[in-house]
Amino acid sequence: MNDRPPIVIGAGPAGSRAAATLVAAGYSPIVLDEAPASGGQIYRRAPSGFTRSYRALYGFDAAKARRLHAAFDGIKGSIDYRPGTLVWDLKHGALHCLSNGRSQEISYRDVILAPGARDRIIPFPGWTLPGIYTLGGAQIALKYQGCAIGTRIVFMGTGPLLYLVAYQYAKAGGAIAAVLDTTPFAAKRRAVPGLLRGGSTFAKGLWYVAALRARGIIVANGIRPVAAEEKDAAVSVLAYRSAAGVERRLACDAIAFGFGLSSETQLADLAEIPFTFDPIQQQFLPEHDISGRTPVRGVYLAGDGSGIAGADAAELAGERAALALLEDHGHEVGKPRVAALERALRQIAEFRVTLEAAFPFPVDIAEEMPDDTILCRCEAVTAGEFRSSAHALEADEINRAKAFSRCGMGRCQGRVCGPAAAAVLAAALNLPPERVGRLRGQPPVKPIPMAVVTVHP
Amino acid sequence: MEAPQFRRLAESDRPRIRLSIDGRSCEALAGDTLLTALLTNGRRLRSSEFGDEPRAGFCLMGACQDCWVTLEDGTRLRACTTFVAEGMRIVTASAVNDER
Numbered sequence: 001m002n003d004r005p006p007i008v009i010g011a012g013p014a015g016s017r018a019a020a021t022l023v024a025a026g027y028s029p030i031v032l033d034e035a036p037a038s039g040g041q042i043y044r045r046a047p048s049g050f051t052r053s054y055r056a057l058y059g060f061d062a063a064k065a066r067r068l069h070a071a072f073d074g075i076k077g078s079i080d081y082r083p084g085t086l087v088w089d090l091k092h093g094a095l096h097c098l099s100n101g102r103s104q105e106i107s108y109r110d111v112i113l114a115p116g117a118r119d120r121i122i123p124f125p126g127w128t129l130p131g132i133y134t135l136g137g138a139q140i141a142l143k144y145q146g147c148a149i150g151t152r153i154v155f156m157g158t159g160p161l162l163y164l165v166a167y168q169y170a171k172a173g174g175a176i177a178a179v180l181d182t183t184p185f186a187a188k189r190r191a192v193p194g195l196l197r198g199g200s201t202f203a204k205g206l207w208y209v210a211a212l213r214a215r216g217i218i219v220a221n222g223i224r225p226v227a228a229e230e231k232d233a234a235v236s237v238l239a240y241r242s243a244a245g246v247e248r249r250l251a252c253d254a255i256a257f258g259f260g261l262s263s264e265t266q267l268a269d270l271a272e273i274p275f276t277f278d279p280i281q282q283q284f285l286p287e288h289d290i291s292g293r294t295p296v297r298g299v300y301l302a303g304d305g306s307g308i309a310g311a312d313a314a315e316l317a318g319e320r321a322a323l324a325l326l327e328d329h330g331h332e333v334g335k336p337r338v339a340a341l342e343r344a345l346r347q348i349a350e351f352r353v354t355l356e357a358a359f360p361f362p363v364d365i366a367e368e369m370p371d372d373t374i375l376c377r378c379e380a381v382t383a384g385e386f387r388s389s390a391h392a393l394e395a396d397e398i399n400r401a402k403a404f405s406r407c408g409m410g411r412c413q414g415r416v417c418g419p420a421a422a423a424v425l426a427a428a429l430n431l432p433p434e435r436v437g438r439l440r441g442q443p444p445v446k447p448i449p450m451a452v453v454t455v456h457p
Numbered sequence: 458m459e460a461p462q463f464r465r466l467a468e469s470d471r472p473r474i475r476l477s478i479d480g481r482s483c484e485a486l487a488g489d490t491l492l493t494a495l496l497t498n499g500r501r502l503r504s505s506e507f508g509d510e511p512r513a514g515f516c517l518m519g520a521c522q523d524c525w526v527t528l529e530d531g532t533r534l535r536a537c538t539t540f541v542a543e544g545m546r547i548v549t550a551s552a553v554n555d556e557r
Contacts, residue, residue, distance in 0.1 A: 034519060034538075041518060047488040047540070050468050118520040130500045130513030131462055137517035140537075144517075145493045146468030151460075172466045232459065233511050234500045254462070264520075377515070377523060380507035411522035416515070447522060447535075 004107060005030055005080065006325060007095070009087050009267065010114035012040020013311045014303025016072040017318030018112045023075045025326050030080040030106065032087050032097055038072040040116055041136060042311045044144055045069065057143055059168065060204055061311075068315070089443035090270050093298075096443070103452040110298045110329075112321050113267050114314070117304035119161075119258035120283075122365045122420045123383070125373045126228030131235035131254045135161045138256035139168065148174040150254025154238045156180040156225060158359045159260040160201070163208035166217070176217050177252045180240060182259070182362045184222035194354030201351070224365060228255060259361055262419055264305045269441035271299045277434035280353055281308055282361050283419065284438040290342050292321030293328075300325055313348040316341050363433075366423035375424060376417045378410020386421065387428045397437045401425050411447050414439040462513060463496040477529075477546040485541045492517065492524050492536035494545075501549050502526050502536055511549075 008019045011033035022029045037045040043065040046057065054062040085099040094107050119134035126132075133141070133149050135157060141147045148169060154177045155166040166179045195202035212219055222243030229237040229249075239249045268286035269275070273294045275284040285307045292300040302321040303314035320341045323333045369375065371384025386407045395401035398408070398421065407421050408414030414421065418439045426433045444453075471486040478498055485494035492514050495502055501511035502524050514524035517537045524536040529546040 046468070049471050049488045051470075052467060056467075118516060118518060128505070128510065128512065128515075130511050133514070134516050134521075137515060140517040141463065141493070142466065145463075145488075145490065146466055147463040147493055147497065148466050149463060151464050174464075174466060232500075234462070234513070253460075377505075377512075377521070380505055411525070412520065416521045416523075446519070447525070 004109045006110040006112065007032065007106065007108045008112045008114060009033075010040070010116055010303065010305070011035065011038035011072065011081075011083070012114060012116050012303060013043065013068055013314035014114035014116075014305075014318035014321075015040070015112070016068055017315045018114060018302055018322040019079055020071050020075050021319045021322035022325070023078045025322075025331060028078055028080060030082065032082050032085045034084070034086050036083050038083070039065070039069060040311075040314075041140070043068050044140065046144055046146075050146070052146070059171075060200075064311070086446055086448070087267060088445050088448050090267050091272070091443075098448050098452060101449070101452065103448070108298075110300070110325050111271075112292070112300045112302055112318070112325065113271070113305060114301075114303045114318060114321075115264035115267055115305040116314075117261040117263050117308055118415060120260045120262040120361070120419050121258055121416060122362070122423075123369065123373055123375055123377075123417065124225040124227065124365065125370055126230065126235070127257075128374050128377050129228055129230050129235040130233065131252075132228060133254070133256050135159075135165050135256045135258035138254075139165045142168060142172055142174070148172070148254075149256060150252065151175055152177045152252045153254040153256060154178055154180060154250055154252045156182070156223070156238070156240070156255060156257040157259050158183045158362065159258065160205060160355070160359070161258060161261075163205055163212070165256060167208040167211055170212055170215050170217065176212075176215075177238075177250050178218040178220065179212055180223045180225075180238075181219070181221045182223060182225075182365070183359055184243060187360060188221070188358050191354055191358035194351070195358055198351040198354060201355075224362070225257070260356075260359060261304060261308045262415075263307060264415075266413070266441035266445040268294070268299075268301060268305070270443060270445070271296055273299060273301075275438060278307060279434075280356050282363070282433065284434075290320070290345055291324040291338075292317060293324050309345075309348050309352055313345060316344050316348075320345065361419075363423050366420040367427035369420070369424060375421055376405075376407040376410060376414075378412050378416075379406040381405050381407040383424055386424060390425055390428050395425075396429055396431070396435075398422055398425055399437065399440055401436075402439060408439050413442060413445065459500055461497050462500045463493060465497065474541055474543050476541060476544065479547070479549055487541075489541045490537055491526060491534060491539045491541050491545070491547070494541040495526070495536060495547065495549065499549070503549055
């Protein structure tokens with residue numbers, strides 16, 4: 001293995017632990033990460049010159065953030081660490097990466113993919129207006145830049161991030177117009193027994209909601225977005241329907257929204273790992289077992305990029321995948337440690353089922369999206385254009401529908417619109433979501449300058 | 458000037474940086490992303506190529522590609538993952554749309 005060091009892609013919780021495990025076994029992995037510093041999104045570090053404490057930045061998770069950063073900083077001298085590096089293609093033992101405006105090909109034998117996740121969103125009328133961001137984006141503005149996304153903010157959607165980000169804003173002195181949860185109260189109440197088994201996650205959630213209410217902030221359940229309205233070409237109002245069916249309008253100059261997370265799977269796709277539909281997470285995921293091994297030899301998966309399980313699971317999975325890689329090269333690895341990691345990962349996976357029930361993906365918002373709503377923000381394709389091309393051209397699969405409509409063909413490659421577009425298509429054709437398929441990953445997985453691509457004859 | 462989109466809540470004790478936005482001289486802080494620099498001075502980054510409507514970014518984590526901005530010399534940069542630098546000259550109006 002030493003002629004071609006193992007490669008770790010991503011330096012969040014999964015990638016950091018994978019790299020540290022390889023170093024502990026005597027290897028010097030190459031770690032490629034798009035961010036300027038390790039930590040991933042959840043433990044993203046502030047730029048140099050920023051002074052807030054770990055406690056201020058990461059709250060309850062300050063100790064975990066500090067441990068993960070320290071673990072990575074401790075191995076920096078033993079790895080080939082390349083921050084600010086985008087892996088834009090990967091196939092058959094060769095990957096292409098871009099850093100400082102230069103592209104390079106690296107040949108590999110073993111690679112651990114730990115690319116993480118992004119917000120899962122569903123478009124609603126007006127969502128492309130200035131002032132409207134994802135929940136993750138709103139959190140980055142605060143954590144990474146010390147900024148609020150507006151002066152009167154609505155937080156809307158579902159999932160643990162909704163209350164966490166709203167709470168972080170309230171604590172930092174941001175002005176919140178309301179927290180609007182699409183999940184009906186009854187669904188959350190039904191999930192309580194399961195949530196209680198999930199350790200501190202539930203307690204933290206209750207704490208955030210109580211802290212928001214104590215500040216007099218409106219928290220509403222079971223809502224549906226109607227439209228964002230504009231004044232002077234930026235958001236000024238969020239209209240929504242209450243659980244009782246009453247339409248309300250909230251003045252605001254910013255909206256943060258999201259409906260859980262979606263895995264980054266483009267590189268796993270390019271590596272030719274087969275995908276299957278996960279009915280619990282309602283997304284197609286690259287196949288892998290609990291050790292992180294995939295049907296493609298030498299390619300391992302860890303963290304939220306292989307299915308959403310959160311940061312704690314990502315750390316465990318990163319270590320487990322690295323141990324799998326070592327086992328596959330004939331190393332003795334500690335059996336009790338492997339068993340403990342797998343046991344913990346299984347427990348988190350069971351808890352995930354409860355979490356998904358407590359924060360269900362409100363697929364009806366996509367199914368009932370008005371025809372004039374922009375579905376694909378890159379190419380400005382409306383839901384109506386997408387539906388009519390699917391009907392008229394008999395596109396019963398999402399890649400055909402993309403080719404006909406350009407929905408998902410823009411710069412983001414369907415990262416933003418993909419999950420909602422699949423739901424729109426499935427509803428339009430009256431098919432189950434797994435039947436319409438998934439948008440295929442294409443190199444380059446993100447935009448790169450033409451000038452850096454070396455043309456091979 | 459219109460009210461800016463972003464509001465600083467913390468970390469504002471950093472060195473000042475000068476930049477130009479559509480020819481207007483503006484101030485930002487060292488360590489700001491280009492997105493932060495633009496949105497603490499206004500409410501837009503660019504125009505959509507498919508209409509005149511303004512855009513101001515979305516995911517802030519380099520996934521959505523909504524925040525690519527143009528410098529006066531034609532260089533294109535993803536605003537959420539690029540730090541602002543002294544003397545940068547950014548154009549948020551779309552040349553294509555303005556020629557219509």
